[in-house]
Structure formats: structure tokens, C-alpha cells
């Protein structure tokens with residue numbers, strides 16, 4: 118049995134395994150914190166989506182729950198003016214280069230972005246920012262699934278399962294800045310690559326970027 | 334090995350070095366500053382001119398290369414050290430002056446004072462740099478030897494007590510050396526100002542296994558060049574600091590991460606490492622102490638974000654240079670997952686001085702919070718650009734007006750952009766703040782790596798913010814949401830404003846985004862990227878408003894918000910300098926002989942304004958362009 122610690126989230130006392138991260142302690146206890154890039158098994162979190170901000174007593178500024186270790190006596194609030202503002206901005210930034218056509222999207226109703234919008238009362242459209250459309254051809258080369266970069270939120274979950282679970286290593290991140298994208302070695306199509314089409318990445322994708330051609 | 338034996342071994346090295354340099358001193362010596370700044374100004378042909386002229390006259394004089402003395406405005410710089418004279422420094426030397434100096438000074442006995450900039454040693458005849466207004470403000474610790482020693486000759490360094498601090502340190506227990514660094518409160522000069530001693534102590538306490546010491550010489554800020562200058566001018570100082578650090582923390586291997594765009598620095602460091610090994614100052618049992626340490630060089634890929642420590646280590650490990658979350662901190666798990674100390678070039682450079690002269694001496698300079706000196710590269714609208722070293726706590730006013738000798742062309746000071754793309758723009762009102770890490774942060778800027786760009790009335794602050802955002806947008810690694818997308822949206826809004834398409838709502842979005850990108854980004858690139866925006870909004874809000882509400886650029890800099898106009902009263906009618914200068918033939922001669930600009934054709938290149946002879950000075954910029962209507966000759 119691993120050691121347990123007791124912490125307080127939104128006034129609720131919670132016990133969690135020592136050494137774990139706050140995000141998982143909260144989610145396991147039914148307390149929602151927005152997230153897209155988090156992977157429980159990942160030792161060093163990517164911490165790249167910047168959605169899981171919370172207030173931790175004693176910290177001057179909001180911290181990301183995916184990187185915050187749980188500790189005895191930790192007092193956490195999942196909502197505050199500052200947290201809500203950061204989440205709203207990060208969310209709208211992600212929407213600004215996401216092809217927002219939910220009705221045509223295979224992930225409609227199971228989408229991670231829709232979930233955040235629902236939980237936090239955020240709009241699924243741009244209110245302050247201009248759209249930054251991503252021009253990218255859809256990779257339809259694989260038999261069972263397709264990849265539409267214009268919907269990708271760069272969470273990296275597909276890459277993680279490809280490497281750590283499927284142990285194939287067909288895909289990875291490439292390029293910098295706005296050009297950052299998920300791709301295969303030398304930008305081959307999925308069919309040309311070493312991808313064995315196990316489909317794990319499709320299940321990992323929180324949005325409709327990787328999707329099965331035939332609805333499951 | 335006893336302390337005495339280590340000291341004795343060093344004393345032997347120094348005796349040799351002094352003897353060698355003494356022989357050289359008996360002959361005239363010409364030092365040509367060939368750091369990158371000197372080379373860019375033409376130092377190599379100057380050096381060749383000296384060599385050729387000395388050769389053809391059959392004189393017995395040596396010509397050597399030296400580093401940067403910091404007086405970059407006067408490059409190429411040459412120092413002539415002739416027995417019987419104080420060493421003299423000459424500025425803006427070209428081939429002709431080189432030949433003349435050989436003929437008159439080396440062959441004859443006329444030092445050509447009319448071309449001399451300063452003497453390097455006090456004498457009765459000619460002033461020294463320290464008598465310059467600038468010299469009075471400066472206090473050189475880590476730049477002291479730069480430009481005055483041959484960076485490719487280790488004996489030059491040793492003869493001036495180089496590696497004496499190492500000998501002293503090796504003779505003491507490591508805890509004692511570390512305690513001195515801690516007591517000195519040496520704060521990291523790579524930007525954040527974190528105490529080096531605290532970092533070292535953590536690494537020292539992280540077990541007995543393999544550890545690394547890394548020197549961060551990535552220096553990616555546009556306009557910053559102090560780390561390069563130090564590596565090119567006094568490489569052994571950095572190496573000595575690194576060895577002492579390694580001794581304190583118990584590391585056997587060190588790396589210098591140098592950006593690949595710095596080939597001269599890489600070359601000189603390689604030479605220095607080789608020479609240090611030959612003297613037993615690197616390698617097994619340094620100075621016979623039993624302590625082993627060696628250094629290697631890693632050439633960085635050139636991305637700005639690779640200067641961030643976790644990204645730097647990733648790139649050294651052959652991965653993409655992308656920042657990672659901390660903890661774990663470097664001192665626990667850095668390069669190859671081992672405890673690692675990573676410091677900036679300047680931070681390591683202070684170390685030998687602190688070990689030699691003690692923590693109390695170090696704390697005698699600077700502010701209580703930040704002891705020591707600050708190194709700035711002073712550039713932009715300032716008369717004397719260059720590399721300066723002043724005590725922490727010096728005011729910006731002193732730096733700009735005394736050290737830099739003010740704004741050229743009688744223009745008015747507007748702002749000091751300090752800390753590079755992560756820094757901020759400070760107005761006139763902030764000029765009297767004594768600068769150190771903490772006071773600058775309060776003002777909204779950062780010390781950063783020490784880039785100081787002076788801006789005058791002709792610089793538009795919105796355009797300046799846009800310039801830096803363009804840089805950070807381009808350099809964002811793209812890993813995290815705020816920085817990848819936030820910098821892009823902020824840049825787009827700034828582009829709208831400078832293009833005359835801004836609106837009050839987007840200005841509000843800009844401010845909100847800037848604050849959120851600052852609070853929400855993963856690494857300090859993103860967290861500091863909004864500083865140029867936040868400081869210009871704070872101190873120069875009126876310029877944003879002028880762009881948005883009046884369509885006017887107060888500095889007459891934003892092309893879309895200005896129009897060129899030829900003043901009929903001033904145009905001479907008799908010349909047509911402007912006509913020929915226009916690349917698009919927008920200027921024509923009217924029936925009455927006056928010149929006029931076809932606004933439809935004008936591309937606002939500024940050529941005509943430069944071409945118009947100063948005695949007429951007839952071409953002006955107007956902003957907003959609507960000022961044109963009603964002007965004589967312009968159709969309504």
C-alpha cells in the first residue's frame with residue numbers, strides 16, 4: 118500500500134496516493150479540472166495545453182494541476198477569477214486555430230473541447246480573437262482512420278500512446294512555433310509510414326483530429 | 334597533495350609565463366582588436382596592413398590579435414605598446430593609418446597623438462580611458478582584461494594572475510570555496526538573477542555520482558553580444574570559473590554550449606581548452622591536486638529558446654530543443670538525468686575574482702540586493718555604442734548620457750529598451766532608478782542578458798513592441814498554447830495598429846492577452862514575451878491612442894500612417910535630387926518648377942527626404958496622411 122496524503126479541494130477533504138499529481142487526485146474524486154494534454158502514466162507531464170490552472174494556497178499565482186504534486190494539507194481551489202480568466206483565454210486561443218465545425222466533426226458530442234466548454238460555461242466560438250485557419254490536407258491513407266490536422270490541438274496524446282503503449286514510434290511532433298504539428302518520419306502519409314494502424318491513437322485523441330472512417 | 338605543493342606548481346607556471354611575456358615586452362607590440370565587432374569593422378585588413386608594412390621595413394615588432402575593449406563605436410581598435418611609451422590606443426584605424434603608424438611611430442618616434450584615442454596606463458602626456466567621462470562611471474571586473482590580452486595565448490592570462498584563483502581554490506576544501514561564492518551573493522547573469530551559490534550547493538548535495546557543469550553561451554537576444562565578446566577576448570576567465578565550480582560541486586565533466594553562429598568564440602575556446610590541458614589546468618589531477626575535470630564544446634542550433642536551460646539540455650541530448658516543466662530542477666536532474674549546474678558566461682567569469690579577492694570585496698560594489706557589476710551592450714540611438722561594465726545600481730541616465738555620451742544629432746531621448754525581447758521599454762521618468770535585477774523587474778523590464786537599446790523621438794513605441802513580438806512569435810517553440818498562439822494574436826493586433834487598422838476593442842484584447850500569456854506560458858520565453866507590450870502600454874499609452882484614434886504615428890515611423898510632402902516654400906526649384914532618388918518615379922516637376930509627389934505612386938521609401946540637400950530640407954513626413962488635404966498642390 119502506498120502512503121496516502123490528505124488535501125482539500127474546493128472545501129472537500131480528499132485522500133490521494135502520495136507522489137501523485139493534483140489533477141488526477143481531483144479527477145478521481147469527481148472534481149473536474151479542464152485538461153487536454155494530460156496522461157496519467159507520464160512521469161514528466163507535457164504541461165503544454167495550459168488548461169488545468171488551479172489556485173493553491175501559498176502560491177502567488179495559479180499553478181497547473183498536472184504538475185502540482187499532492188501534499189498533506191494542500192488547499193486547492195479549482196475556480197477563481199484568475200483561474201477562470203486563464204482557462205478562458207487558453208481555451209479561446211486553442212479554438213482560434215481549430216476548425217470549428219462541430220456538426221461535421223466525427224468527435225461531436227465526445228469532444229474534449231466541448232466538454233471543457235460545457236463544464237466551464239465557455240462559448241464554442243471566438244469572441245475576442247480572429248480565426249487563424251490551418252491549411253492542411255487530410256491524411257486519409259490509412260485503411261481504418263484519418264488524420265485532419267486542422268482539428269488537432271497538439272496535446273500529444275496520440276504520440277504518447279504510439280510510443281509508450283503501442284511501442285511503434287510512427288508519429289511525433291515536428292517543426293516549431295505555429296508550424297508545430299504531429300507527423301510521421303519525413304512527413305510520409307500514415308500508410309507509407311511504419312504505423313501498423315492499431316488505432317490506439319484515435320482513441321487517445323480528445324478531439325476529432327484522428328477519427329475512424331467508419332463510426333465505431 | 335598539500336596546499337603548498339599546488340601553490341608551488343602554479344608559481345612555476347606563472348614564472349614561465351611572466352618570463353615569456355617579458356621577452357615579448359622588450360619589442361614593440363601591436364594588438365589589433367579582432368573580436369567579431371572588430372572584424373566586422375575591417376580589423377583583418379588592418380592587421381595585414383601592419384604586418385606588411387612592418388615586414389617591408391624590416392622592423393622587429395609583433396602583431397597580435399586581441400579581443401574587444403568595449404569601445405565598439407571606434408572599431409577597428411589598435412593598441413601599440415612600444416617600450417618607452419605608454420601603451421596607446423587608436424580608433425577607427427584603416428590601412429592608411431596603419432601604414433602611417435608603422436612609419437611614424439614604430440620606425441620613428443612620433444606616437445601620432447592626433448589619432449590616439451587614449452593611453453592605457455597613466456602618464457604625463459596623454460589621457461587614459463579612465464579619465465573619459467565613461468571611464469569614471471565604469472568599473473571593470475570581468476571585462477578588465479578583454480582587449481588587453483591575447484586570447485590565444487594562455488601565458489598572457491597567467492602572467493596577469495590568471496588561474497591563481499584556481500590554485501587558491503584547489504588548496505582549500507571545496508565547502509570553503511562554495512561558502513565564499515554563497516557569501517558573495519553572486520546572482521546569475523543569464524537573466525533571472527538566481528544566486529549561483531544556492532544552485533551549486535544543491536548540486537553538491539545531490540549525491541556522489543556523475544555531475545555536470547554547463548556554461549550557457551547561447552546568447553540569442555538580438556543585439557546582445559557580451560557573452561560572445563568575453564569568450565572571444567578572455568576565454569580562460571570563463572574556463573577558470575567553470576573549473577572552480579566543478580571543484581565545488583564535484584563534477585568531472587563540463588560543457589560549453591556555444592551558439593553555432595559564434596565561430597570565432599568556438600575557435601578561441603577550443604584553443605584555450607587545448608592550452609589549459611597542456612599546462613595541466615584541465616584534465617587529470619589539475620595542478621597536481623588530484624582533482625580531475627575536463628571541458629567540451631557543444632555548438633547550439635541557434636534557436637533562441639535553446640538558451641532556456643531545460644531546452645538547452647534537451648538539445649544537448651539530441652532531442653528537440655523544447656522547454657520542460659520544472660521540477661525536477663537541474664541540480665537534481667539535468668543533463669543525462671544527472672545533477673547539473675548551468676550558469677551564464679558572465680556568472681562563471683566573476684568566480685575567479687571572487688575567489689581571489691573574497692566575498693566582501695565583491696559586495697563592496699553594486700547594490701545590497703545585487704552585488705557586483707552589470708555588463709551592458711549599449712546600442713541604438715546613443716553616441717558611443719559598445720560594451721560597458723558598471724556597478725549594479727548605476728542609473729540608466731548615467732549609462733546613457735555619461736557612458737554612452739547621449740543621443741546623437743541633438744535628438745530627444747524617448748525610451749530605453751532593456752533586456753531584449755523579454756525586456757521592456759522604460760521612459761524618461763525611469764532614468765534615475767538605480768538598476769539591478771529587482772528594480773528593473775519592478776519597472777516592468779528585466780535585466781535579461783544586458784542588452785540596452787536607446788530609442789529617441791524618431792522611434793515609434795508601438796512599432797518597437799511589434800518588432801520584439803515578431804521576434805518572439807518567430808522563436809516560440811510552439812509547445813504551449815499561450816505562447817504559440819498568444820504571441821501570434823498579439824503580433825497581429827500590433828500589426829493592425831501600426832497599419833492604421835487598430836480599434837479600441839482590439840487594444841483591450843491585446844492587454845488581456847499580454848497579461849494572460851505572461852501568467853500562463855510554460856517557460857520564460859512566453860512569460861516574458863509580453864513585456865515589451867505591457868511596458869509600452871504602461872508608459873507610452875498615448876502613442877497607441879494616437880495610432881488608433883487619430884490615425885497618427887507620433888514618431889512618423891509607421892509607413893501606413895504617414896505621407897511624404899515637399900514644402901513649396903523650401904523647394905529650391907533648381908535641383909532635382911529628389912526626382913532621381915525616387916525608385917518609382919513618383920516625383921515630378923510642376924509647371925511652376927516646384928517638385929511634387931504623386932501620392933498614388935509613393936512607396937514611402939524615404940529616399941527623397943534623404944536626397945534633398947540639407948540647405949533646402951524641403952521633404953517632410955506628415956501624419957496622419959489626411960494633413961495633406963488642403964495643402965498647396967494636392968488635389969482635394
Ligand SMILES: Cc1cc2nc3c(=O)[nH]c(=O)nc-3n(C[C@H](O)[C@H](O)[C@H](O)COP(=O)(O)O)c2cc1C
Nearest residue numbers: 521522523549552553640641642676677680857858
Ligand atoms: C527563452 C530563454 C532564453 C534564454 N537564453 C539564455 C541565454 O542565451 N544565455 C543565458 O545564459 N541564459 C539564458 N536564459 C536563462 C537560462 O534559462 C538560465 O536561467 C541561465 O542560463 C542560468 O544561468 P545564470 O544563473 O548564471 O543566469 C534563457 C531563458 C529563456 C527562458
Ligand code: SF4
Nearest residue numbers: 269270272273275322
Ligand atoms: S491528433 Fe489528437 S491526440 Fe494527437 S496531438 Fe492532435 S489533438 Fe492530440
Ligand code: SF4
Nearest residue numbers: 811812813816856859
Ligand atoms: S512559453 Fe513558448 S517557448 Fe516556452 S514552452 Fe511555451 S511555446 Fe515553448
